[in-house]
Amino acid sequence: MDKQTIDAGKSAAITSYILIVGVLIAMSMNAEPKNPFAAFHIRQSLGLSILFVSLGLIISNFDNIMISSSMWLFVSILWTYGIFTAIKGEMRPIPLLGVFFQKWLKS
Template sequence: MTDQTIQEGKTLAIVSYFTLIGTLIAFFMNNEKRNQFTAFHTRQALGLWLLEMILGFVVSGFDNWMITYSFWIFIAVLFLYAIFGAITGKLYSVPLLGDFFQKLFKNIGQ
């Protein structure tokens, strides 16, 4: 991947991590250009948002502040790691699940 491709897709890659709507905006705006850097981060962001919703639903049933705080810290660290990769122009997969997200959403951006 060239530096020009990364620079062209960096803005949409960063936008994809800010709310699920940002992910959808990045997805639809990337449909015309098909930037691989943006597509990579859009897949990561979509996976993180879906993970947050599914695990958030499960964790909310425990009604325990320690479990809830642990969950939010875990999600925040994953998002910060991914956003840092987008800002620096790197293709950092999210630890533990990043490769799974890439395989699961492989049709996005292709």
């Protein structure tokens, strides 16, 4: 992908990592001229948001600080990885789940 395409979609890609609100804002930013770089990171961050909410719903049934903190640590590491790849202008999927997010959230 050329540098001009990456630079054009970088603001939407970075915005998408501001949890669920950022995903919605980035989707509207990328609505008319579809940018493949921004679309890649929007799918990654949407997958992270869905993962965060679903893990939160499952883990909320347990009353254990170890389980809760490990979930927060796991999601935080993946989120940090995603936002730094967007800032650097790279299209690397998030470890473990990024390839699945790209497949499941294509539309």
